[in-house]
Each structure stands twice: as C-alpha cells, then as structure tokens.
C-alpha cells in the first residue's frame with residue numbers, strides 16, 4: 658500500500674515536471690526561443706552578437722545565407738562547426754534558431 662502511494666505520487670511528480678518544463682522553457686515568441694537556444698549552443702563560438710569568430714566560426718552579422726541553408730548547416734555542421742541534428746529534437750527549434758541568426762544581421 659505504501660509502495661503504491663509512493664509510486665503514484667512519483668508518477669504525478671514526473672507529470673507535473675513535464676508540463677512545467679514545456680510551459681516555462683518556450684515562449685510564444687520564436688525570436689526569444691531562438692535566442693535561448695543560441696545562448697546554450699552557439700555562443701561559445703559565434704559570441705553574443707554573432708561576430709566573435711572563435712574556432713574560425715563565420716561572422717553571422719555579415720552572413721547572406723537564407724533560412725533553408727542556415728538550418729542545413731545547423732543540422733549537418735560544417736568544418737569545425739558541430740552538427741546539431743541529434744541535439745535539437747524538433748524542426749521548430751531549427752526554425753527559431755535560423756530566425757534568431759538572421760536577426761543578428763540587423
């Protein structure tokens with residue numbers, strides 16, 4: 658009986674964690690979500706404004722790539738840039754990132 662109660666409360670705990678995460682982590686704004694992902698995955702090479710150039714990374718402020726080309730590079734990687742196909746688990750995340758990368762051009 659005690660075990661059953663424990664099991665049930667653990668299940669609820671997992672459930673509530675799950676919904677909290679999706680609600681808290683992603684906003685309705687693609688740009689905000691893109692920025693969040695960029696800060697986690699891209700900052701160390703491309704820097705906060707896209708022009709850091711660490712590890713020989715390309716300057717994103719002067720990049721002329723179109724969204725499909727950007728998502729392709731993020732997915733497959735290029736040269737010293739790692740591939741993110743296995744890290745980013747939804748097509749949406751690639752679109753958010755691509756939108757954010759383009760916004761760096763201003």
Ligand code: HEC
Pocket residue numbers: 695698699700701702703711712713714715716717719720721722727730731735736737738739741754758
């Ligand atoms: C380990 C360093 C590193 C990380 C982390 C990294 N990049 Fe790059 N990135 C590079 C390098 C190096 C290149 C140049 C590749 C080449 O052309 O040989 C590049 C090129 C690019 C280009 C192509 C620009 C152009 O005009 O050719 C885009 C877009 C880009 N990165 C976006 C991203 C995004 C978005 C992320 C995060 C998801 C990211 N990068 C993470 C190193 C990195």
